[in-house]
Amino acid sequence: MKTVNIETDVLVIGAGGAGMSAAIAASGSGAKVVMVDRSLIGRGGATIMAQMTVAVALGEQVPDAWQRHYADTLKAGRGLCSEPLARLLCESGVDAIRQMDRWGVGWARDGERLVQAQAPGHDRPRCVYVDYLNTGPAVAKTLRTQVAQDDRIQRLGDILVVDLLVEQGQVVGAVALHLTTGDALLIQASATIVATGGLTRLYKRNSASLNMGGDGYALALRAGARLIDMEFVQFFPIGHLAPRLVGFDPIMWDPFRYKLGGRLLNGLGEEFVEKYGHAAEREGYTVTRDAATYAILKEVEAGRGSPAGGAYLSFQHVPEATLRKAFGPIIDKLAAQGIDLTKAPIEVAPIAHYHMGGIRVGVDMSTDIEGLYAAGEAVGGANGANRLSGNAITEAITFGFQAGRSAAAHARSGQRVAADRLVELAGPALALLETAPVPAPSINVAALIAGLQAVMQTHVGPFRTEAGLGRALEEIASIKRKLGEALPGGDGPQDPVRLDALDLRNMLLVAEAVTRSALARRESRGAHQRDDFPGMDEAWTLNQLLGWRDGHWMLETRAVERLPVEDVATDDESQGVRT
Amino acid sequence: MSKQDNPGMICLNVQRGVGGSETRVQRYELPEGAAASLLDGLRWVREHLDDTLAFRYSCINANACKECMMLLDGKVVYACLARLQPGVEHTVAPLANKARIRDLVSEIAPVKERFGAAGDDDEQ
Numbered sequence: 233m234k235t236v237n238i239e240t241d242v243l244v245i246g247a248g249g250a251g252m253s254a255a256i257a258a259s260g261s262g263a264k265v266v267m268v269d270r271s272l273i274g275r276g277g278a279t280i281m282a283q284m285t286v287a288v289a290l291g292e293q294v295p296d297a298w299q300r301h302y303a304d305t306l307k308a309g310r311g312l313c314s315e316p317l318a319r320l321l322c323e324s325g326v327d328a329i330r331q332m333d334r335w336g337v338g339w340a341r342d343g344e345r346l347v348q349a350q351a352p353g354h355d356r357p358r359c360v361y362v363d364y365l366n367t368g369p370a371v372a373k374t375l376r377t378q379v380a381q382d383d384r385i386q387r388l389g390d391i392l393v394v395d396l397l398v399e400q401g402q403v404v405g406a407v408a409l410h411l412t413t414g415d416a417l418l419i420q421a422s423a424t425i426v427a428t429g430g431l432t433r434l435y436k437r438n439s440a441s442l443n444m445g446g447d448g449y450a451l452a453l454r455a456g457a458r459l460i461d462m463e464f465v466q467f468f469p470i471g472h473l474a475p476r477l478v479g480f481d482p483i484m485w486d487p488f489r490y491k492l493g494g495r496l497l498n499g500l501g502e503e504f505v506e507k508y509g510h511a512a513e514r515e516g517y518t519v520t521r522d523a524a525t526y527a528i529l530k531e532v533e534a535g536r537g538s539p540a541g542g543a544y545l546s547f548q549h550v551p552e553a554t555l556r557k558a559f560g561p562i563i564d565k566l567a568a569q570g571i572d573l574t575k576a577p578i579e580v581a582p583i584a585h586y587h588m589g590g591i592r593v594g595v596d597m598s599t600d601i602e603g604l605y606a607a608g609e610a611v612g613g614a615n616g617a618n619r620l621s622g623n624a625i626t627e628a629i630t631f632g633f634q635a636g637r638s639a640a641a642h643a644r645s646g647q648r649v650a651a652d653r654l655v656e657l658a659g660p661a662l663a664l665l666e667t668a669p670v671p672a673p674s675i676n677v678a679a680l681i682a683g684l685q686a687v688m689q690t691h692v693g694p695f696r697t698e699a700g701l702g703r704a705l706e707e708i709a710s711i712k713r714k715l716g717e718a719l720p721g722g723d724g725p726q727d728p729v730r731l732d733a734l735d736l737r738n739m740l741l742v743a744e745a746v747t748r749s750a751l752a753r754r755e756s757r758g759a760h761q762r763d764d765f766p767g768m769d770e771a772w773t774l775n776q777l778l779g780w781r782d783g784h785w786m787l788e789t790r791a792v793e794r795l796p797v798e799d800v801a802t803d804d805e806s807q808g809v810r811t
Numbered sequence: 812m813s814k815q816d817n818p819g820m821i822c823l824n825v826q827r828g829v830g831g832s833e834t835r836v837q838r839y840e841l842p843e844g845a846a847a848s849l850l851d852g853l854r855w856v857r858e859h860l861d862d863t864l865a866f867r868y869s870c871i872n873a874n875a876c877k878e879c880m881m882l883l884d885g886k887v888v889y890a891c892l893a894r895l896q897p898g899v900e901h902t903v904a905p906l907a908n909k910a911r912i913r914d915l916v917s918e919i920a921p922v923k924e925r926f927g928a929a930g931d932d933d934e935q
Contacts, residue, residue, distance in 0.1 A: 238926075273924045275876045276869040369875060380923075389920045410926055412912060417926070441870040478848045479892040481873035678857040724829055726913040728857065728865045 234662060236405075236420050236651045240266040240386070241643035242636070243406060243421035245393050245448065248277025249625060250608025251427035252375035253328075253632025254639070258425070259384040261640035266419070267379070268391040268408065269443075274376035276443045277429050278586075278609060279628055282368030284487040285351050285359035286339075287622025288329040289322065292346040293357045298322045299802040300355060305623060308353045308520060309588075309616020310758040311773045312461065315795040316595040317614035320634065325626040328633060329360065337374040338362050349490050351621040353520050359622040364559055365487055371625060391417065393447075394734060395661040396424060396455040396604065397654060403455055403603040404649045407661035411731065414724045416665045418658050420651070422643035423603050425635045426452055426591060430609040431465070431742050435584035436682075436689035439468055439483045445735050446742035448610040452591045453741060453780040457599040460612040460775050462742075463749035464588035464759045466619050467694045469524035470496070471583030474540035477569055482583055484562075485545055486621075491558045496524070497544040497577065498536040504543075522618045522758050525582040525694050532581075542581030547573040582694055586624060588615045588759060589749070592777060597635035600779075603646055607635035613775065613793075617758025669723045675714055677721070677732035684711055684739055692747050697764045701751040708747065712740050741780070749776050752787055819843030819897040823852060825864065826904040827914045836902075837861075843897055848872075850879055850890035853903075853915070865914035866890065881905055881915045 242258040244251045247269035255267045269276060289296040302322040306313050333339055333346070339360040340347040348357040362370040379385050390411040397405045405420040428448030432440035449459055470489070471482040488494055498504045508527040510519045519527070528543045538544050547555065552574050555563055563573070571578065590612030597605045608628040615623060649657070684707075691704035715737070721730030753776065755769035756762050775793075779786040821841040828834040839856045846852035853866050869876035872891055879890035882904040895901060909917035922928050 271867075271869045272876065272878060272920055275878065280875045281870060281873055387924045388926045389924045391926060412918070412925065413927075441873075441876065443869055476847045477872075478894060479872065479874045479889070481870070481875065676858065676862045678854075678862040679859070682858050724913070726865050726867070726916045727863075729862055732862065 234416070234418055234655050234658065236654060237417040238266055238419045240264050240420070241422050242266070242639045243268070243419055243424045244427055245406070245425065245451070246277060246427035246429060246610070247273045247387065247389070248427065248429055248608065249279030249371055249375060249628035250429075250610070250632040250635075251425070252379050253629045254425045254427055254607045254636035255385045256375070256378050256382065257633040257636025258640040259382050259636075261637050263384070263640035263643050265385045266388065266421070267385060268388045268393065270390070270392040270411070271443055272389045273387040274372050274379070276441055278440065278444060279625060280368045280372040281439065281441060281481050282371065282625055283365040283481060283484060284361040284367050284490060285349060285622035286329060286361060286367060286625045287351065287354065287359050287620060288325045288626050289358060290326060290329065290346060290348065290360065293348040296356060296358060297802055298326055299800055301325075301358060302800055303802065304354050305615070305620050308618050308620040310618055310768065312616035312757070312775060312792055314613035314775070314793045315800070316793055317593070317611070319795060319800060320595055321614050321623060321627050321630055324630045324634070328629040329626065332371065332374060332629065335374045335378060337370050351490060353620045354622070359490075361487075364562055365484065367625070392731070392734065393451060394665060396451050397657040398455050398601065399649050399653065399657060401456070401602055402646070403601055404657070405654055407658045407665070409665060409730075409734065411726055414722070414727060414730075416662050418654060420648060420654055422646040422648055423605065423639035425605040425607055425639050426610050427607045427632065427635070428610050430587035430590070431746070432584040432587065434685065434688045434739055434743050434746070435465070435693065436685040437471065437581065438584040439471055439481060440584070445739045447735065447738040448606070449591065449745065450738035450741045452599060452604065452606065453745065455601055455604060456779070456781065457601045457604055458592045458777045458779040459589060459745060460592040460777055461589040461617075461749070462612070462745045462778055463753050463776070464617050465584055465746065466521060466586040466588060466759045467525045467582040468585030469521055469528055469582050470545055470580035471585070472578065473538070473542040473581040474579040475571065477571070480565075483585065485578070485580060488547065488559065492547060492550050492554065495546045495549065496528075497546055498531045499538050499544070500536055501544070504531050504536070520618060521621070526761060528580075528582060529694055538579040540579045540581070542579050544577040545580045546577035548575070548577065550574075586619055588612065588617065588619055589746075596638040597631060598638060603642060605635045605639045607631045617760060664719060665722070667718045667722055670718070670720055673720050673729075675720065677715070677729055677736060680711055680714060681732055681736055681739065684708070684736070684743060688743055688746075692743070692750060694759070695761050695763050696750050697762065698751065701747050704747045705744065708740055708743050711736075715740070744785075745778055745780075748785055748787060749778055752776060817843060821846065821852060821895050821897055822900045823856065824900060824902045825915070826902070827864070828911065829913050830911060846895055848891055849883055849888065849893040849895055849903070852895050853890060865916050867916045878919065880917075880919065882907065
């Protein structure tokens, strides 16, 4: 008979920036916390990959107010930001980022003041960072240290949560796979926080880590919680394409552009961004991500791409001394791989980078299901149809703190189910995990995942059509049939076949969620561009909510949540500032 | 396929096994250009030849997660940083000073972050 392996007040799933922030806040509110991660604690996920900008209205360089940041966030979000969530990000972000400073993250300083860089979409310099390209690692390390010093937080790596357990509309625990042994684990929790990040692993070209296959969305869907605006996948316009670089994150050129500008050129060596109605690049790095993605892919489509199928990014006009001053050690690492920015441009192309959609939450981070919370990129709605540069880390920490406090409060009042009832609820998930290994299986799960990534890149990427999305649904169904009901693998510790099979099960569900939402939105807005419905349609200034019950999808539209204008009006002092 | 026909072919001789069980060496042949880094090579093997080969990584190419440590030709490397040489016979093995879990996956998590490892502080 299976018994309960882990008991806790608050279960945090995912130990990236959002998960660690949630654990710290839940513990700070008096809860006993167990934080699990499918990988190592504080080393996987997206936070650690962040290279530079963290947007927050600190007013260190020029006067600023959170309302200005909020106005820019809403503008970038093309009318779809859930305003209470956007406000939380911008307003509480100020304290969160100051708290990180007090914890010694090491934001870059210019004398006494923090440096705040200008980034696209912001009306003034607003982005703090840690040199050189070290923002994510520094944030992750700072949070890891805080978590490790907290006796109320138990950290457990190599644990993959397979399903949440729901009793009478309330999440009461989870079934997980302990990767180190291959054993199933039963976790009892009074409140659970999903902090598993986004879904960029669904795409062939991505800037994600392996862990970002959207598993938190699948957990939430199967538990009965709804998702919001799943069609909005942000493509980062200038991901590294060629020549092959080993050991660098593909979004590495963004910080170069913040500091040095750089010129985006088509295959003929011409500047092209202004052709699509945006300010010329010589005015600075101002074009937003959705617009740049559009411009690059349209040039490629017109036969004016770079040899590897993207655009050129050139820093040849930047003197070597300037390059060295901005990125000294990085310049040496590039030289070791034969790249000299003073001599030749590199090639870049759009890659899946962030997901604006996600789990629908209230401003307290509670989902549709009692006892279930979400934090960070797993949350949908704060960034609308397009995320403003620098909002992701601010969101991770701010929403993490919020979710941790809310979950701890819930855990104080929540009732635990009896252990034998928990075992009963876990039955189907345990049966799934106990599927015996298939001798000499005929499918390769790693190849099936690669196949799904190719389908999503081709048909559910930055440009979409009804025909392509329909094709994607057929391909998803076909991969689902190949995977079958039983799970391949299951042969002891760290079995990569079983791990991929569990991931693919989630990825297929989430891929379908994105595709169905994209099919329904018959307009183009932000990161969702329909070739068959060009242009924004005012009538579509709506969010889409998606649920999944007993194998059926339920998609509906909802008015965007707004705040009274007077609550978010900018004060006079910062309004008068010109930058 | 043989090396005479494909001078650019990459050969990976990978030490495999579960826990403390017997170790066997499995040879994988990758066509020229299939992979630049060792991690690319191992991922290519899983997608094209053998999805049962176990190795761990998280960030793929950024050298941020520090999970993909293993031995390449006897030296400790990050698989995402180590470059493969066309035409060379490489040996790939798990870390020598950590317990093997499966194939190239070693027990690298700090003791305090492992489930069921209370009191097991042999590596701290």
